[in-house]
Amino acid sequence: MLRGMLVTLGLALAICGLAVGNVSEPARPVSGRGGGGSLGTHRPGELAEQIGGRALAARLARVQPDWPARRAVFRPRPIDCAELKCVALTFDDGPYRYTGRLLDMLARHEARATFFVVGRMVDAGGADDLRRMVAEGHELGNHSWDHAMLTDMRREGVEAELQRTQRLVRRVTGTDMRIMRPPYGATDRTVSRVARGYGLSQILWDVDTVDWRDRQPALVARRVGAAGPGTIVLLHDIHSTTVRAVPRVLARLDHEGYTFVTVSELLGEGVPGPGGRYPMRNEEELRRAARRS
Numbered sequence: 001m002l003r004g005m006l007v008t009l010g011l012a013l014a015i016c017g018l019a020v021g022n023v024s025e026p027a028r029p030v031s032g033r034g035g036g037g038s039l040g041t042h043r044p045g046e047l048a049e050q051i052g053g054r055a056l057a058a059r060l061a062r063v064q065p066d067w068p069a070r071r072a073v074f075r076p077r078p079i080d081c082a083e084l085k086c087v088a089l090t091f092d093d094g095p096y097r098y099t100g101r102l103l104d105m106l107a108r109h110e111a112r113a114t115f116f117v118v119g120r121m122v123d124a125g126g127a128d129d130l131r132r133m134v135a136e137g138h139e140l141g142n143h144s145w146d147h148a149m150l151t152d153m154r155r156e157g158v159e160a161e162l163q164r165t166q167r168l169v170r171r172v173t174g175t176d177m178r179i180m181r182p183p184y185g186a187t188d189r190t191v192s193r194v195a196r197g198y199g200l201s202q203i204l205w206d207v208d209t210v211d212w213r214d215r216q217p218a219l220v221a222r223r224v225g226a227a228g229p230g231t232i233v234l235l236h237d238i239h240s241t242t243v244r245a246v247p248r249v250l251a252r253l254d255h256e257g258y259t260f261v262t263v264s265e266l267l268g269e270g271v272p273g274p275g276g277r278y279p280m281r282n283e284e285e286l287r288r289a290a291r292r293s
């Protein structure tokens with residue numbers, strides 16, 4: 001039923017002229033986080049199965065009255081993080097097979113998060129997850145097409161990486177992303193300039209859980225627990241160990257009175273303009289971040 005519904009939605013998008021450009025360009029070589037290949041197929045989260053496609057579409061329509069007739073952008077809730085204890089959990093490199101389960105966990109806590117998605121992962125069967133993220137109030141960010149080290153590329157390459165993902169996400173969700181995170185946190189003047197051209201702010205992080213290296217839920221949860229009010233936490237939903245850490249993370253921070261917000265909600269007026277970077281870092285720090293990743 002979900003599939004039938006999505007076909008209908010896809011048709012509606014095409015009719016409304018939202019299928020901008022051709023997203024099936026030839027695949028670029030994967031750089032950075034090596035390999036890939038075995039992306040597998042996505043299993044929708046249990047909640048998505050319970051909800052069903054029709055209800056999901058109805059929810060999408062509610063949160064985005066313009067969709068699919070017109071492009072929408074993420075609308076932050078009016079939350080004052082100067083008053084509330086806010087934390088922004090961010091999940092990179094997906095969507096992947098654990099993302100549905102993660103969305104179920106977030107839904108149970110009414111927690112909002114930000115997903116910096118890799119275009120190739122969306123293309124490999126992640127579109128349902130993305131539509132669900134939008135429907136449930138999460139924010140989407142551009143994390144390039146194939147997790148490339150953007151600072152190793154010429155301007156045209158950086159443009160292709162960002163544009164391709166931007167177009168695919170627009171096609172499958174009807175929304176325009178306004179934030180991006182360069183893979184490995186690696187950015188420079190060219191990346192900043194291209195990001196500005198696409199209206200994208202560059203969002204790095206305050207707390208690095210190093211969850212890609214340390215595949216231990218308890219350790220990952222403990223590191224998130226070190227997050228203070230007003231921080232952006234870096235996590236990856238492509239690791240089952242990270243997703244398994246999330247219930248502990250949510251319970252603990254909930255207990256400490258945190259509100260789980262998206263990046264735009266956290267930064268509010270403080271979102272750097274297109275091409276701008278949060279947090280501001282000097283080149284040496286950025287190089288260190290890139291080495292760590």
Ligand code: NI
Nearest residue numbers: 092093183184
């Ligand atoms: Ni990444």
